[in-house]
Amino acid sequence: MEGFKKEEIRKGPWKAEEDEVLIKHVKKYGPRDWSSIRSKGLLQRTGKSCRLRWVNKLRPNLKHGCKFSAEEERVVIDLQAEFGNKWARIATYLPGRTDNDVKNFWSSRQKRLARILQTSGTPSSSNSKPEKNKNEVPVFQDVPTLEAPVFSSSMEEESSYFDNPEQIRMMPLPSLVKTELPDGGYANLSQYEPLSTIPFPQIPQLQPDLLLSPESQELLARLDDPYFLSVLGTADTPELGGAAQFSLGPPLFDPVLSSGCVNSAADVANHVTPDTLFDEFPSDMFDLIEPLPSPSDW
DNA sequence: AATATCCGCAACCGCCGGAGG
DNA sequence: GCCTCCGGCGGTTGCGGATAT
Incomplete structure (x- = not known):
């Protein structure tokens, strides 16, 4: 993951690889310390972006793709x-x-x-x-x-x-x-x-x-x-x-x-x-x- | 079949409050 | 008390697929 310039912040749709990294981080440290993900050079995403991705998409037991009952x-x-x-x-x-x-x-x-x-x-x-x-x-x-x-x-x-x-x-x-x-x-x-x-x-x-x-x-x-x-x-x-x-x-x-x-x-x-x-x-x-x-x- | 419109969704932005220095 | 950082939240936007014309 070297070569990340801290100034370069990635935006837009998440890639599967990014999701993997985020999931690994959460498994290891729990759903917290979002900003450390970038400071460690794991992802070029902001802490807020990581948190949002986890909460809205990666968190377990979410109901994906089904309409509200x-x-x-x-x-x-x-x-x-x-x-x-x-x-x-x-x-x-x-x-x-x-x-x-x-x-x-x-x-x-x-x-x-x-x-x-x-x-x-x-x-x-x-x-x-x-x-x-x-x-x-x-x-x-x-x-x-x-x-x-x-x-x-x-x-x-x-x-x-x-x-x-x-x-x-x-x-x-x-x-x-x-x-x-x-x-x-x-x-x-x-x-x-x-x-x-x-x-x-x-x-x-x-x-x-x-x-x-x-x-x-x-x-x-x-x-x-x-x-x-x-x-x-x-x-x-x-x-x-x-x-x-x-x-x-x-x-x-x-x-x-x-x-x-x-x-x-x-x-x-x-x-x-x-x-x-x-x-x-x-x-x-x-x-x-x-x-x-x-x-x-x- | 082509185009327009609608709709759902994912993600970003800005604001706010709490914690810590 | 202030500043900064971080996380949480609500509003908004843009994209892509579905549907209507």
Whole structure:
């Protein structure tokens, strides 16, 4: 590794060799002393860059390449309302997710919502094609207060974790708090006590002369279907107007979705996530959803 | 098939706070 | 009290793949 000029700092994508060096360093010294990696001439990366690479990509037990499950999405939505943009804090509730993951998820979601509101707010929107809006998800307001989990949010573990590769592989995530569920399963989000009810985006009373597409009418009809509601959660109010609420607790808490990656189409086919759920909504359905207040108004 | 647009992701940047000299 | 260094965090950007036109 000689020949490194200390002034030359490498940026951009990491190479496999660099990852190897970083992993070796962490195995040996633990996830700390990031700046020493460069001062020792091991890598031409800054300490910050090394730390980021470890935390976001190389750390054990990360969920790479799998979308947020319905449960994870709900947790993020709830906790964002509770904590604001404290991504690192929110990430501690989500085993295998990093603050960067949460941040990226949220910003993608915000962009989608912005677009949906933009299109639904225009007079011609009910004539517009579904386009990308088919993936839009709702925003939940006035979410319940949640209790913080009892664990250290620090990623810095004892160096004993790094004595051998197997220990690294099996290293428990600090945020992984398991609780036995009534049905015998385990919830990783144990502190996430009964997620009571989360307000659904308000849908105003339908006007008799309001023209809806056949799909929308069919969808509204399905809201009376017990099974459909069980997917959404249970409605606390018979009518959808005003403060219609849906329980997003157990019905949406699916061990398959919440505990691991769901990547195959078959896995997804049998589960309804917020995204897949709203895939079914014709675009003109969103014309009925009132514009949301900005986060600053919460 | 070509182009435009969207989206997810990885990584960088700047700010902040704590620790140590 | 100050300065410097380091690590942590949130915001932002740029790239590449996917999707729509």
